[in-house]
Amino acid sequence: MKKNLLSMAALALIMAGCSSNEDDVKIDNGEGTAPVAINISQKVTGVETKAATNPIEVKADIIMIDAAANGDPDYSGFVPNKTNKINTSNSFDSESDRANVALVTFTANTAATAIKPSPTLYYPTSSSTSTFIFGVAPQGTVSNGGKVSFSTVDGYQDVMFAGKKSAGSSNSTNSVELDFAHQTAQLIFVAKLSSTDFTNTEWKNKTVSVDKIIIQNAGVPNSINLSDGNIEWDIKSVDVAGCNTTLGTVACAESVPVMIKPAASVTVDLVLKLSDNTIVQYNNLIIQSVNGGNLSVNRGESHLVTFEITAPKEATNGKVQVTAQVQEWTKGTEGKVEINKE
Structure with a gap:
């Protein structure tokens, strides 16, 4: 209907003697x-x-x-x-x-x-x-x-x-x-416990869940050139939400897939949350291949990464008790800056 109306309008203009190129064009x-x-x-x-x-x-x-x-x-x-x-x-x-x-x-x-x-x-x-x-x-x-x-x-x-x-x-x-x-490598994360028996561990009488995973220095695509297919990458940390359910010896639900630049190795931080809201963080973990060595993540491949977590043992000779206080600021010598002094 729109095309017919436009054509009729153009015909009317021609009959009226207004037949310039500009009038004859439609979008x-x-x-x-x-x-x-x-x-x-x-x-x-x-x-x-x-x-x-x-x-x-x-x-x-x-x-x-x-x-x-x-x-x-x-x-x-x-x-x-x-x-x-x-x-x-x-x-x-x-x-x-x-x-x-x-x-x-x-x-x-x-x-x-x-x-x-x-x-x-x-x-x-x-x-x-x-x-x-x-x-x-x-x-x-x-x-x-x-x-x-x-x-x-x-x-x-x-x-x-x-x-x-x-x-x-x-x-x-x-x-x-x-x-x-x-054009990227895909990572999917799951987590499980090696044992749910927390006796004689620092997590006794507690449960644990994955709060998040942080991928360090991940390459993230920001543009692509048609002439050669080359991608320009931003380098940043990428946060991946954890499954946030109580962990057991069976792997929890898979994370949302993450797509990053192919790399010879991937380093992550794992952030756990205990049932008493204590945060436990493990930093600079290099993902290993099940076949040995660092995991190489490749273009067009989806990699399932499983964290198998063992509760840290509790020392038999007791814990070190630590308290903290914050000292008041001590007033220091004042300074000055003079602008355009004669």
Whole structure:
């Protein structure tokens, strides 16, 4: 209905003698009839079988970059545009009127499934010009040159990249299958006790739970470059909420997955909470592999990390009793600063 109204309005202007190019143009985020739309499908590498019962929804940017004279994507000439500017002939007056950034939401699947970007992406108007398609998840801010920056940088974003795929040209079309691959390593934490018998331990008559895990110096993705797939990382500590239930000899519920930069080793702090609200913290723990040595966390791999905790033994010769007091401040010599003294 909207398109019909716009067309009628344009016709009225022509009949009134107002037929300038500016009046003949309409903005349309949908489809034109004359331009050729690009057919795109997607699949996600490394989706676990549990996704069948717990579907993973992915929101991604689909980005189109036309070829330069040498046939490669023209990264330097890329300027993002999210709107199709279709004229009254249902075509484009210039290549820059075509949208080249679209949004899409789909359910992750290892089998290729069709997706429909919004707005529709169209081939170049010149049949001799080919174009290329890229995919980045999660959605971000697309900038000149083909860089996507993420609005949330916290270690909980599953950054995926579908690299360059040729879509061909309008007179030689290719079906585009984007293969989204995980760009980070994933960590999932659980915890359990080696024994619930706290007799002769410092935790006698108490229970214990995991308050949080702190990943030290974790690399967290903040942007990705389409030209080479390189990621820029922020280095920060990432807090992971513990299961916060009383621990037993069976592992507690899994933490929320955390996504970080692949690394040869990972160092964490473990914060426990006793039933009397005492906080017990273990610092600078290097995660070990079950196969021996430090755990290397790799791109596209999900690592389950289990903390097996043993209550600290209580010394038989008694505890050291410690009291503390805070001394009052002692007044010191005063100082002064003179500005512009004659």
